[in-house]
Amino acid sequence: MTGTDRVADAPRRVAIVGAGPSGLFAAQALLSQDEVPVEVDVIDRLPTPFGLVRYGVAPDHDSIKSVATALARVFDAEHLRFLGLVDFGEDVTRDELLAAYDAVIYAAGASEDRRMNVPGESLPGSVSAREFVAWYSGHPDALAQDLAGVESAVAVGVGNVAVDVARILTRDPADLERTDMPQAVIDVLASHTIADMWIVGRRGPHHASFTTKELRELCSLDGVQVRVAADAFEHIDEADLDRRTRTNVEVLREAAQRQVPEARCRLHFLFWRRPVTLEGTDHVTGITLERTALDESGRVVGTGETSTLDAELVLRAIGYRGVPLPGLPFDLEHGVIPNEDGRVTTEDGHVLPREYVVGWIKRGPIGVIGTNKSDAAQTVRLLLEDLAHLPRDASEDAALLDLDRHLAERGLHPTTFEDWRRIEEAEAARGDELGRARTKIEAWSELLDLVALDRPGGPPTPADGIR
Numbered sequence: 001m002t003g004t005d006r007v008a009d010a011p012r013r014v015a016i017v018g019a020g021p022s023g024l025f026a027a028q029a030l031l032s033q034d035e036v037p038v039e040v041d042v043i044d045r046l047p048t049p050f051g052l053v054r055y056g057v058a059p060d061h062d063s064i065k066s067v068a069t070a071l072a073r074v075f076d077a078e079h080l081r082f083l084g085l086v087d088f089g090e091d092v093t094r095d096e097l098l099a100a101y102d103a104v105i106y107a108a109g110a111s112e113d114r115r116m117n118v119p120g121e122s123l124p125g126s127v128s129a130r131e132f133v134a135w136y137s138g139h140p141d142a143l144a145q146d147l148a149g150v151e152s153a154v155a156v157g158v159g160n161v162a163v164d165v166a167r168i169l170t171r172d173p174a175d176l177e178r179t180d181m182p183q184a185v186i187d188v189l190a191s192h193t194i195a196d197m198w199i200v201g202r203r204g205p206h207h208a209s210f211t212t213k214e215l216r217e218l219c220s221l222d223g224v225q226v227r228v229a230a231d232a233f234e235h236i237d238e239a240d241l242d243r244r245t246r247t248n249v250e251v252l253r254e255a256a257q258r259q260v261p262e263a264r265c266r267l268h269f270l271f272w273r274r275p276v277t278l279e280g281t282d283h284v285t286g287i288t289l290e291r292t293a294l295d296e297s298g299r300v301v302g303t304g305e306t307s308t309l310d311a312e313l314v315l316r317a318i319g320y321r322g323v324p325l326p327g328l329p330f331d332l333e334h335g336v337i338p339n340e341d342g343r344v345t346t347e348d349g350h351v352l353p354r355e356y357v358v359g360w361i362k363r364g365p366i367g368v369i370g371t372n373k374s375d376a377a378q379t380v381r382l383l384l385e386d387l388a389h390l391p392r393d394a395s396e397d398a399a400l401l402d403l404d405r406h407l408a409e410r411g412l413h414p415t416t417f418e419d420w421r422r423i424e425e426a427e428a429a430r431g432d433e434l435g436r437a438r439t440k441i442e443a444w445s446e447l448l449d450l451v452a453l454d455r456p457g458g459p460p461t462p463a464d465g466i467r
């Protein structure tokens, strides 16, 4: 074998930024082919893999949560490493990754939320559903939520995230005991006093993006009386509806007719209303809504008719939003890294070699876990085509930056998949103590203690990449 052959056969090195479903599906697609030998490093700013599967999918949906078990199998592959506690942009730059790897895939998801842009939106008591979900999912960055004194809560938006937060707030707290929520979260949810939960959509029930299964589950919770404002069903031509939307409308009609004796709380659906102001001076006390209609071109317009709902909590469930990654081009309007079928481009459409995107940072914050699988496969197909044509000689191969050494020189010691297993074991042990299958560990300090056991230099510190 000649020196040139050896270099040609040497595995190509690929970095993936983000260990959520899209990053792990990309890793799986790379490692399950044999055209181009690869070694893959999956980098995440957290010591825990799985992204929104761990910190988004509702804790009471355990069958979907088990997707994490399937995703974990990706790490059985010999040529895959997990590098946790490495924050792209803080601990490692775009230039460093491009110097250390033949190709980089960005899979960082959408870590912010859309704004309603109405007065009062920043008052205490106005919380994005993203923050609320992060809290009940035990995300270490999440702020503790206080539901004391909340009797009426409003979720703005009629997607599956609104359904999730409304269900967590209205279902019997005893049902939450079997979830993996942190104990402090369970304690808050067990003692809240919410009697009225509102879900507000700016268009009609037939325009809502929630799925029927999720809506049906929400509308059949024990002890919850569903009410749907009568004007919800105006102007619906059932003949124009597809199967999902027609069934959604039926589920809402049926639920509104069902009487629930001695209901613990009421769940109100209010359609054709958009938020105009969050009321209050030091804290939210209500939300003023404007009646809406569609204009001739199908756009939502206000009618000028307003009404105010009393509420001490407003959850903005109007969508997540991608944030720019330092040094990379960004499409601010859509909250994505500009790309052509997954190849990163400049803002004006020129393909940038060796850089790729997958998942929500590629397509925007829409789509279920499975959508990311085909999406990642498309990107990886193009990446492999490109790698096959990427010239490489021995000097280039030798010149690849040694990322491990580079990080260690700066006192950074990424965590491993074995470290994650240790966190998992500790969560199972905590669950056992509390008579539950598992209880999440949400405090940074505890997570860091768990991953520091055999790390040189002791526990990582905030300066080591924890924000």
Ligand SMILES: Cc1cc2nc3c(=O)[nH]c(=O)nc-3n(C[C@H](O)[C@H](O)[C@H](O)COP(=O)(O)OP(=O)(O)OC[C@H]3O[C@@H](n4cnc5c(N)ncnc54)[C@H](O)[C@@H]3O)c2cc1C
Binding pocket: 017, 018, 019, 020, 021, 022, 023, 043, 044, 045, 046, 049, 050, 051, 052, 053, 056, 057, 058, 061, 064, 086, 087, 088, 089, 107, 108, 109, 110, 111, 133, 161, 164, 320, 358, 359, 360, 361, 366, 367, 368, 369, 370, 372
């Ligand atoms: C509240 C909620 C509930 C959902 N429930 C379901 C459900 O029940 N069923 C379903 O099929 N789909 C569900 N979805 C959709 C599903 O979660 C998404 O389709 C999927 O998680 C998107 O995957 P992703 O990998 O693009 O992003 P993410 O899952 O967000 O993963 C991104 C990863 O990148 C990491 N990261 C971010 N920035 C950096 C950085 N600078 N450096 C290093 N790492 C970084 C993050 O820590 C994270 O691990 C839900 C979504 C939400 C918001």
Ligand SMILES: NC(=O)c1ccc[n+]([C@@H]2O[C@H](COP(=O)([O-])OP(=O)(O)OC[C@H]3O[C@@H](n4cnc5c(N)ncnc54)[C@H](OP(=O)(O)O)[C@@H]3O)[C@@H](O)[C@H]2O)c1
Binding pocket: 114, 115, 116, 156, 157, 158, 159, 160, 161, 162, 164, 201, 202, 203, 207, 208, 209, 210, 214, 274, 275, 317, 318, 319, 320, 365, 366, 367, 368
């Ligand atoms: N169980 C599950 O499978 C599950 C659970 C959670 C999430 N997910 C998935 O995750 C993705 C994200 O869900 P999502 O609920 O965040 O997003 P979504 O489905 O896009 O819903 C966002 C909602 O917010 C509304 N909205 C947007 N801007 C608004 C504004 N300024 N004022 C008032 N309302 C506004 C939208 O109304 P318009 O339609 O009028 O724009 C829509 O009703 C979806 O693909 C979802 O299916 C799945």
